[in-house]
Amino acid sequence: MNREEALKLLQQYLRDEKMVKHCLAVEAIMMYLARRLGEDEDLWRLVGLLHDIDYDYVGRDMRKHGLEALNILKNRGLPSEVLEAIAGHNEHNGFKVVNEKALKLVHALRASDHASGLIIATALVMPNKKLAEVKLETLMKKFRSKDFARGVDRERIKEIELLGIKLDEFLELALEALKSIADKLAL
Template sequence: MVGPGITRDRAMELLNMYLPQENLRRHCIASEAVMRRLANRMNADPDTWGLAGLLHDLDYNETKDDMARHGLITASILEEEGVSGEIIEAIKAHNSEYTGFLRRHPIDFALTAGETMTGLIVAVTLVYPDKKITSVRPRSIVKRIKEKGFARGVSREKILLCTKIGMEIDEFASLCLEAMTSVSSTLGLA
Protein backbone atom coordinates (compact mmCIF):
# COMPACT_ATOMS: atom_id res chain seq x y z
CA MET A 1 0.00 0.00 0.00
CA VAL A 2 1.35 3.40 -0.95
CA GLY A 3 -1.08 5.49 1.09
CA PRO A 4 -4.07 7.51 0.01
CA GLY A 5 -2.38 9.73 -2.59
CA ILE A 6 -4.24 12.82 -1.31
CA THR A 7 -4.14 14.87 1.86
CA ARG A 8 -7.16 15.38 4.05
CA ASP A 9 -6.91 19.13 3.44
CA ARG A 10 -7.16 18.61 -0.32
CA ALA A 11 -9.98 16.10 0.18
CA MET A 12 -11.89 18.73 2.20
CA GLU A 13 -11.32 21.29 -0.57
CA LEU A 14 -12.86 18.87 -3.06
CA LEU A 15 -15.72 18.09 -0.69
CA ASN A 16 -16.52 21.78 -0.27
CA MET A 17 -16.26 22.34 -4.03
CA TYR A 18 -18.51 19.47 -5.11
CA LEU A 19 -20.89 19.18 -2.14
CA PRO A 20 -22.06 22.62 -1.01
CA GLN A 21 -24.91 21.10 1.04
CA GLU A 22 -23.99 20.82 4.70
CA ASN A 23 -26.02 17.64 5.23
CA LEU A 24 -24.07 15.82 2.48
CA ARG A 25 -20.73 17.01 3.85
CA ARG A 26 -21.77 15.86 7.32
CA HIS A 27 -22.64 12.42 5.95
CA CYS A 28 -19.18 12.21 4.38
CA ILE A 29 -17.47 13.33 7.60
CA ALA A 30 -19.45 10.73 9.56
CA SER A 31 -18.41 8.11 7.00
CA GLU A 32 -14.78 9.17 7.38
CA ALA A 33 -14.94 8.79 11.16
CA VAL A 34 -16.50 5.33 10.83
CA MET A 35 -13.95 4.24 8.23
CA ARG A 36 -11.01 5.41 10.34
CA ARG A 37 -12.34 3.43 13.30
CA LEU A 38 -12.93 0.37 11.10
CA ALA A 39 -9.39 0.65 9.69
CA ASN A 40 -7.97 0.57 13.20
CA ARG A 41 -10.10 -2.48 13.99
CA MET A 42 -8.93 -4.20 10.78
CA ASN A 43 -5.25 -3.19 11.12
CA ALA A 44 -5.52 -1.18 7.89
CA ASP A 45 -4.38 2.35 7.06
CA PRO A 46 -6.78 4.80 8.74
CA ASP A 47 -5.87 7.61 6.34
CA THR A 48 -6.68 5.54 3.26
CA TRP A 49 -9.89 4.15 4.70
CA GLY A 50 -10.91 7.48 6.21
CA LEU A 51 -10.41 9.36 2.96
CA ALA A 52 -12.44 6.73 1.11
CA GLY A 53 -15.28 7.54 3.50
CA LEU A 54 -14.80 11.28 3.19
CA LEU A 55 -14.79 11.26 -0.62
CA HIS A 56 -17.24 8.46 -1.45
CA ASP A 57 -20.20 10.71 -2.37
CA LEU A 58 -18.24 13.50 -4.05
CA ASP A 59 -20.28 13.20 -7.26
CA TYR A 60 -23.69 12.91 -5.58
CA ASN A 61 -25.06 16.22 -6.88
CA GLU A 62 -24.12 15.28 -10.43
CA THR A 63 -25.34 11.69 -10.26
CA LYS A 64 -28.33 11.67 -7.89
CA ASP A 65 -30.70 11.25 -10.85
CA ASP A 66 -28.46 8.72 -12.62
CA MET A 67 -27.18 6.26 -10.03
CA ALA A 68 -25.43 4.16 -12.68
CA ARG A 69 -22.81 6.95 -12.75
CA HIS A 70 -22.59 7.43 -8.96
CA GLY A 71 -19.04 6.69 -7.88
CA LEU A 72 -17.73 6.64 -11.44
CA ILE A 73 -17.60 10.44 -11.75
CA THR A 74 -15.88 10.58 -8.37
CA ALA A 75 -13.40 7.97 -9.61
CA SER A 76 -12.51 10.17 -12.61
CA ILE A 77 -12.03 13.23 -10.41
CA LEU A 78 -9.86 11.31 -7.97
CA GLU A 79 -7.78 9.66 -10.69
CA GLU A 80 -6.83 13.15 -11.91
CA GLU A 81 -5.89 14.03 -8.32
CA GLY A 82 -3.59 10.99 -8.09
CA VAL A 83 -5.64 9.24 -5.41
CA SER A 84 -4.80 5.60 -4.70
CA GLY A 85 -6.53 2.85 -6.61
CA GLU A 86 -7.62 1.28 -3.32
CA ILE A 87 -9.77 4.33 -2.52
CA ILE A 88 -11.09 4.63 -6.07
CA GLU A 89 -12.07 0.95 -6.24
CA ALA A 90 -13.86 1.13 -2.89
CA ILE A 91 -15.80 4.19 -4.03
CA LYS A 92 -16.88 2.50 -7.26
CA ALA A 93 -17.84 -0.66 -5.35
CA HIS A 94 -19.91 1.16 -2.72
CA ASN A 95 -22.57 1.53 -5.41
CA SER A 96 -22.04 -1.87 -7.04
CA GLU A 97 -25.76 -2.49 -7.48
CA TYR A 98 -25.71 0.22 -10.15
CA THR A 99 -22.08 0.36 -11.34
CA GLY A 100 -21.42 -3.37 -11.53
CA PHE A 101 -18.07 -2.97 -9.73
CA LEU A 102 -17.96 -5.87 -7.29
CA ARG A 103 -16.89 -5.55 -3.69
CA ARG A 104 -13.74 -7.64 -3.29
CA HIS A 105 -11.62 -6.16 -0.52
CA PRO A 106 -12.32 -5.40 3.14
CA ILE A 107 -12.30 -1.65 2.44
CA ASP A 108 -15.06 -2.15 -0.16
CA PHE A 109 -17.37 -3.93 2.28
CA ALA A 110 -16.46 -1.56 5.11
CA LEU A 111 -17.27 1.54 3.07
CA THR A 112 -20.63 0.21 1.91
CA ALA A 113 -21.69 -1.00 5.36
CA GLY A 114 -20.21 1.96 7.22
CA GLU A 115 -21.59 4.79 5.13
CA THR A 116 -25.02 3.15 5.18
CA MET A 117 -24.90 2.73 8.95
CA THR A 118 -24.25 6.46 9.37
CA GLY A 119 -27.66 7.15 7.86
CA LEU A 120 -29.38 4.81 10.27
CA ILE A 121 -27.55 6.26 13.27
CA VAL A 122 -28.56 9.80 12.29
CA ALA A 123 -32.18 8.65 11.92
CA VAL A 124 -32.09 6.98 15.35
CA THR A 125 -30.54 10.09 16.90
CA LEU A 126 -33.20 12.37 15.45
CA VAL A 127 -36.06 10.44 17.10
CA TYR A 128 -34.62 11.13 20.55
CA PRO A 129 -36.12 14.20 22.25
CA ASP A 130 -32.72 15.90 22.69
CA LYS A 131 -31.48 14.85 19.22
CA LYS A 132 -28.04 14.14 20.69
CA ILE A 133 -25.98 11.19 19.56
CA THR A 134 -24.72 10.70 23.12
CA SER A 135 -28.26 9.62 24.06
CA VAL A 136 -28.19 6.74 21.56
CA ARG A 137 -27.16 3.26 22.66
CA PRO A 138 -25.92 0.49 20.35
CA ARG A 139 -28.87 -1.74 21.31
CA SER A 140 -31.26 0.98 20.05
CA ILE A 141 -29.51 0.93 16.68
CA VAL A 142 -29.68 -2.87 16.46
CA LYS A 143 -33.36 -2.77 17.41
CA ARG A 144 -34.07 -0.22 14.66
CA ILE A 145 -32.25 -2.35 12.08
CA LYS A 146 -34.90 -4.99 12.66
CA GLU A 147 -37.76 -2.48 12.20
CA LYS A 148 -38.32 -2.43 8.45
CA GLY A 149 -40.66 0.57 8.72
CA PHE A 150 -37.98 2.73 10.35
CA ALA A 151 -35.71 4.73 8.02
CA ARG A 152 -36.97 2.76 5.02
CA GLY A 153 -34.37 4.28 2.70
CA VAL A 154 -31.52 2.71 4.69
CA SER A 155 -30.53 -0.67 3.26
CA ARG A 156 -30.29 -3.27 6.00
CA GLU A 157 -28.67 -5.59 3.48
CA LYS A 158 -25.78 -3.14 3.01
CA ILE A 159 -25.36 -2.64 6.76
CA LEU A 160 -25.15 -6.41 7.23
CA LEU A 161 -22.14 -6.49 4.89
CA CYS A 162 -20.22 -5.84 8.12
CA THR A 163 -20.17 -9.62 8.49
CA LYS A 164 -17.92 -9.75 5.40
CA ILE A 165 -15.23 -7.99 7.46
CA GLY A 166 -15.71 -10.30 10.43
CA MET A 167 -17.96 -8.09 12.56
CA GLU A 168 -21.30 -9.02 14.03
CA ILE A 169 -23.97 -6.35 13.97
CA ASP A 170 -23.75 -5.54 17.70
CA GLU A 171 -20.04 -4.78 17.53
CA PHE A 172 -20.44 -2.91 14.25
CA ALA A 173 -23.23 -0.71 15.62
CA SER A 174 -21.16 0.09 18.71
CA LEU A 175 -18.04 0.93 16.71
CA CYS A 176 -19.95 3.15 14.27
CA LEU A 177 -21.74 4.95 17.09
CA GLU A 178 -18.44 5.60 18.92
CA ALA A 179 -16.88 6.92 15.72
CA MET A 180 -19.76 9.27 15.00
CA THR A 181 -19.89 10.44 18.62
CA SER A 182 -16.24 11.51 18.27
CA VAL A 183 -17.30 14.04 15.57
CA SER A 184 -20.77 14.82 16.95
CA SER A 185 -20.22 18.60 17.05
CA THR A 186 -19.28 18.66 13.37
CA LEU A 187 -22.32 16.51 12.59
CA GLY A 188 -24.67 18.85 14.47
CA LEU A 189 -25.63 16.03 16.85
CA ALA A 190 -23.88 17.20 20.03
Protein backbone atom coordinates in the same frame (compact mmCIF):
# COMPACT_ATOMS: atom_id res chain seq x y z
CA MET B 1 -3.87 13.87 -1.50
CA ASN B 2 -4.05 14.69 2.18
CA ARG B 3 -7.19 14.99 4.28
CA GLU B 4 -7.34 18.78 4.06
CA GLU B 5 -7.11 18.75 0.26
CA ALA B 6 -9.74 16.03 0.10
CA LEU B 7 -12.18 18.02 2.24
CA LYS B 8 -11.63 21.13 0.13
CA LEU B 9 -12.29 19.19 -3.07
CA LEU B 10 -15.38 17.58 -1.54
CA GLN B 11 -16.80 20.97 -0.60
CA GLN B 12 -16.26 22.18 -4.17
CA TYR B 13 -18.37 19.35 -5.54
CA LEU B 14 -21.05 18.97 -2.88
CA ARG B 15 -23.36 21.91 -2.53
CA ASP B 16 -25.56 20.42 0.14
CA GLU B 17 -24.18 20.86 3.67
CA LYS B 18 -26.15 17.79 4.71
CA MET B 19 -24.20 15.68 2.22
CA VAL B 20 -20.88 17.03 3.51
CA LYS B 21 -21.93 16.02 7.03
CA HIS B 22 -22.89 12.59 5.72
CA CYS B 23 -19.38 12.23 4.25
CA LEU B 24 -17.78 13.32 7.55
CA ALA B 25 -19.88 10.70 9.33
CA VAL B 26 -18.82 7.91 6.98
CA GLU B 27 -15.21 9.08 7.24
CA ALA B 28 -15.31 8.76 11.03
CA ILE B 29 -16.74 5.23 10.91
CA MET B 30 -14.19 4.14 8.29
CA MET B 31 -11.38 5.48 10.48
CA TYR B 32 -12.58 3.54 13.52
CA LEU B 33 -12.99 0.42 11.37
CA ALA B 34 -9.46 0.72 9.99
CA ARG B 35 -8.15 0.96 13.56
CA ARG B 36 -10.16 -2.13 14.55
CA LEU B 37 -8.93 -4.12 11.55
CA GLY B 38 -5.32 -2.94 11.60
CA GLU B 39 -5.71 -1.22 8.25
CA ASP B 40 -4.35 2.12 7.04
CA GLU B 41 -6.42 4.74 8.91
CA ASP B 42 -5.54 7.67 6.65
CA LEU B 43 -6.42 5.73 3.53
CA TRP B 44 -9.69 4.33 4.87
CA ARG B 45 -10.88 7.69 6.13
CA LEU B 46 -10.16 9.24 2.72
CA VAL B 47 -12.36 6.61 1.10
CA GLY B 48 -15.16 7.48 3.50
CA LEU B 49 -14.73 11.21 3.09
CA LEU B 50 -14.69 11.16 -0.71
CA HIS B 51 -17.14 8.34 -1.46
CA ASP B 52 -20.08 10.57 -2.46
CA ILE B 53 -18.09 13.36 -4.13
CA ASP B 54 -19.97 13.05 -7.44
CA TYR B 55 -23.45 12.69 -5.91
CA ASP B 56 -24.67 16.20 -6.78
CA TYR B 57 -22.50 16.40 -9.90
CA VAL B 58 -24.38 13.48 -11.54
CA GLY B 59 -27.73 14.88 -10.39
CA ARG B 60 -28.08 11.94 -7.96
CA ASP B 61 -28.40 9.57 -10.93
CA MET B 62 -27.61 6.17 -9.45
CA ARG B 63 -26.53 4.78 -12.84
CA LYS B 64 -23.70 7.33 -12.87
CA HIS B 65 -22.99 7.83 -9.17
CA GLY B 66 -19.48 6.58 -8.39
CA LEU B 67 -18.35 6.49 -12.03
CA GLU B 68 -17.95 10.26 -12.38
CA ALA B 69 -15.93 10.20 -9.17
CA LEU B 70 -13.28 8.28 -11.12
CA ASN B 71 -12.83 11.29 -13.40
CA ILE B 72 -12.85 13.79 -10.56
CA LEU B 73 -10.31 11.86 -8.51
CA LYS B 74 -7.93 10.53 -11.16
CA ASN B 75 -4.37 11.94 -11.43
CA ARG B 76 -4.44 13.09 -7.81
CA GLY B 77 -2.08 10.47 -6.50
CA LEU B 78 -4.72 8.31 -4.82
CA PRO B 79 -4.06 4.55 -4.72
CA SER B 80 -6.09 2.57 -7.26
CA GLU B 81 -8.01 0.66 -4.58
CA VAL B 82 -9.40 3.97 -3.31
CA LEU B 83 -10.82 4.82 -6.73
CA GLU B 84 -12.09 1.30 -7.24
CA ALA B 85 -13.82 1.20 -3.87
CA ILE B 86 -15.53 4.55 -4.43
CA ALA B 87 -16.77 3.52 -7.87
CA GLY B 88 -17.83 0.10 -6.57
CA HIS B 89 -19.71 1.11 -3.43
CA ASN B 90 -22.80 1.90 -5.52
CA GLU B 91 -24.16 -1.40 -6.80
CA HIS B 92 -26.36 0.27 -9.44
CA ASN B 93 -23.69 1.64 -11.80
CA GLY B 94 -22.42 -1.62 -13.27
CA PHE B 95 -18.86 -1.15 -12.00
CA LYS B 96 -17.08 -4.40 -11.17
CA VAL B 97 -14.56 -4.44 -8.36
CA VAL B 98 -11.76 -7.00 -8.82
CA ASN B 99 -8.93 -5.85 -6.58
CA GLU B 100 -9.04 -7.64 -3.23
CA LYS B 101 -8.03 -4.60 -1.17
CA ALA B 102 -10.75 -2.61 -2.92
CA LEU B 103 -13.34 -5.31 -2.21
CA LYS B 104 -12.62 -5.11 1.50
CA LEU B 105 -13.01 -1.34 1.33
CA VAL B 106 -16.29 -1.69 -0.57
CA HIS B 107 -17.84 -3.88 2.14
CA ALA B 108 -16.61 -1.52 4.85
CA LEU B 109 -17.86 1.51 2.96
CA ARG B 110 -21.33 0.14 2.23
CA ALA B 111 -21.73 -0.89 5.85
CA SER B 112 -20.50 2.49 7.13
CA ASP B 113 -22.64 4.40 4.65
CA HIS B 114 -25.87 2.76 5.80
CA ALA B 115 -24.90 2.50 9.48
CA SER B 116 -24.39 6.27 9.57
CA GLY B 117 -27.93 6.68 8.20
CA LEU B 118 -29.38 4.38 10.84
CA ILE B 119 -27.53 6.06 13.71
CA ILE B 120 -28.38 9.60 12.64
CA ALA B 121 -32.05 8.70 12.10
CA THR B 122 -32.07 7.19 15.59
CA ALA B 123 -30.47 10.29 17.13
CA LEU B 124 -33.16 12.42 15.52
CA VAL B 125 -35.97 10.57 17.33
CA MET B 126 -34.33 10.91 20.75
CA PRO B 127 -35.93 13.42 23.18
CA ASN B 128 -33.16 16.00 22.69
CA LYS B 129 -32.14 14.80 19.22
CA LYS B 130 -28.62 14.06 20.44
CA LEU B 131 -26.20 11.27 19.58
CA ALA B 132 -25.23 11.14 23.24
CA GLU B 133 -28.71 9.78 24.02
CA VAL B 134 -28.38 6.83 21.62
CA LYS B 135 -27.59 3.44 23.16
CA LEU B 136 -26.54 0.27 21.35
CA GLU B 137 -29.71 -1.47 22.53
CA THR B 138 -31.87 1.19 20.88
CA LEU B 139 -29.84 0.96 17.69
CA MET B 140 -30.27 -2.81 17.50
CA LYS B 141 -34.02 -2.36 17.98
CA LYS B 142 -34.14 0.25 15.21
CA PHE B 143 -32.08 -2.05 12.99
CA ARG B 144 -34.70 -4.79 13.34
CA SER B 145 -37.65 -2.46 12.93
CA LYS B 146 -38.16 -2.51 9.16
CA ASP B 147 -40.53 0.46 9.17
CA PHE B 148 -37.93 2.72 10.75
CA ALA B 149 -35.66 4.67 8.35
CA ARG B 150 -36.67 2.63 5.31
CA GLY B 151 -33.93 4.17 3.18
CA VAL B 152 -31.34 2.39 5.32
CA ASP B 153 -30.46 -0.92 3.68
CA ARG B 154 -29.95 -3.44 6.49
CA GLU B 155 -28.32 -5.91 4.11
CA ARG B 156 -25.59 -3.37 3.31
CA ILE B 157 -24.91 -2.90 7.02
CA LYS B 158 -24.58 -6.66 7.37
CA GLU B 159 -21.78 -6.68 4.78
CA ILE B 160 -19.54 -5.88 7.75
CA GLU B 161 -19.79 -9.57 8.73
CA LEU B 162 -17.78 -10.39 5.59
CA LEU B 163 -14.89 -8.65 7.32
CA GLY B 164 -15.30 -10.79 10.43
CA ILE B 165 -17.04 -8.20 12.61
CA LYS B 166 -20.39 -8.97 14.24
CA LEU B 167 -23.27 -6.61 13.71
CA ASP B 168 -23.55 -5.44 17.33
CA GLU B 169 -19.84 -4.80 17.61
CA PHE B 170 -19.94 -2.80 14.40
CA LEU B 171 -22.92 -0.67 15.43
CA GLU B 172 -21.24 0.07 18.74
CA LEU B 173 -18.03 1.10 16.97
CA ALA B 174 -19.95 3.22 14.46
CA LEU B 175 -21.90 4.90 17.27
CA GLU B 176 -18.65 5.76 19.09
CA ALA B 177 -17.20 7.11 15.85
CA LEU B 178 -20.15 9.44 15.30
CA LYS B 179 -20.19 10.55 18.93
CA SER B 180 -16.54 11.58 18.51
CA ILE B 181 -17.59 14.14 15.87
CA ALA B 182 -21.00 15.04 17.31
CA ASP B 183 -20.13 18.77 17.28
CA LYS B 184 -19.29 18.69 13.55
CA LEU B 185 -22.55 16.87 12.87
CA ALA B 186 -24.46 19.28 15.13
CA LEU B 187 -26.11 16.28 16.78
